[in-house]
Amino acid sequence: MEYSEVNRLSRLTAILIQIQTKRIVTAAELSNKFQVSKRTIYRDIKALENAGVPILTEEGKGYTLMEGYKVPPVMFTEKQANALILAEQLVLKNKDASFVKDYSEAIDKIKSILRYTTKDKANLLANRTQYNQVINQERNSDNLSDLQNALTNYNLVKIQYVNKDGTATNRMIEPFALLSAENWYLIAWCRLRKDFRFFRPDRIQRIETQSEKFEPHNMTLQEYFDKYH
Numbered sequence: 001m002e003y004s005e006v007n008r009l010s011r012l013t014a015i016l017i018q019i020q021t022k023r024i025v026t027a028a029e030l031s032n033k034f035q036v037s038k039r040t041i042y043r044d045i046k047a048l049e050n051a052g053v054p055i056l057t058e059e060g061k062g063y064t065l066m067e068g069y070k071v072p073p074v075m076f077t078e079k080q081a082n083a084l085i086l087a088e089q090l091v092l093k094n095k096d097a098s099f100v101k102d103y104s105e106a107i108d109k110i111k112s113i114l115r116y117t118t119k120d121k122a123n124l125l126a127n128r129t130q131y132n133q134v135i136n137q138e139r140n141s142d143n144l145s146d147l148q149n150a151l152t153n154y155n156l157v158k159i160q161y162v163n164k165d166g167t168a169t170n171r172m173i174e175p176f177a178l179l180s181a182e183n184w185y186l187i188a189w190c191r192l193r194k195d196f197r198f199f200r201p202d203r204i205q206r207i208e209t210q211s212e213k214f215e216p217h218n219m220t221l222q223e224y225f226d227k228y229h
Contacts, residue, residue, distance in 0.1 A: 008044070011036070015044055016053065019065050020112030023120060026062035067116060081114055081122045096184060096201060098145035143201040144178070146209055147186055151175035156210040157188075162203050173199070174214040177221050187224065189217065196228055 011034050018033065019025050030041045045063060049055050054066035084107060091103045111122055150157045157175060162168045173188040176196065183200055190197040219227070 012044055012048060015041070016048060017108055017112050019055065019063055021108050021119070022111075022123065023116060024058060024062045024064050029062070078118050078121060081110075081118050084110060085122055096144035097142040102145050143204050143207050144184060146207055147175055147178065147201060150209050151178065154213045154216050156212045156214050158208040158210060159199070159204045160206040161199060162205055164203075168205065172210075173197075174217070176217050177224065189214075196224070 014034065015030055018030060027038045027041045027045075030044075031038045034041075045055060054069050056064050056066055058064060088103065088107050092100060094100055111119055114122060147157070149155070154174075157173050159171050159173060160168055161171050169192065172191040173186075174191070175186060175188045177187040179185045179187065183202060186199040186201060187196060188199060189195070217224075
């Protein structure tokens with residue numbers, strides 16, 4: 001499948017999620033979000049309709065989905081939905097851009113399976129809840145999602161790392177654990193130093209996840225601290 005087809009399939013799926021997330025979504029909103037023309041959005045909506053998705057057009061307002069089209073596999077109570085919205089604001093304080101992006105997209109998917117009444121209330125709460133600290137929050141890294149994925153799949157990671165003195169080195173590392181304090185910290189076995197090391201994701205200049213796997217470190221985080229500290 002060519003890239004353009006994959007790209008469009010991804011956009012169609014994302015459009016469906018957006019329409020499920022809100023009661024009404026306009027062509028202009030979708031056009032702006034996906035950086036395509038309104039004409040492209042009209043074609044995408046038509047393609048979804050042809051595929052059997054019951055999209056309703058409300059004249060002068062936008063698109064909506066027929067009530068009950070998707071039976072949610074998990075039902076959230078109103079309080080649970082509100083807790084997720086509040087948690088999103090806490091996540092927005094995080095300094096890693098990839099983590100913020102992934103969580104926000106996950107929240108969109110969760111909103112998409114809520115009943116209309118709960119969905120409307122969740123969106124209202126999202127619009128009315130904001131921590132001052134998250135406004136214009138500076139993101140100083142964009143590596144957390146790649147590191148999480150490598151950690152859980154036991155993939156070697158090649159990085160260019162700059163230490164606190166400004167010295168850059170190339171490392172091949174085996175991700176072991178992620179810790180959060182004022183900043184995120186990665187514990188990984190460094191093949192260059194032949195030992196476990198702490199790395200700050202915001203000091204990783206380049207990151208390349210390798211297809212090669214490493215042997216899992218069969219110990220808990222507590223066992224690591226007991227052994228090495």
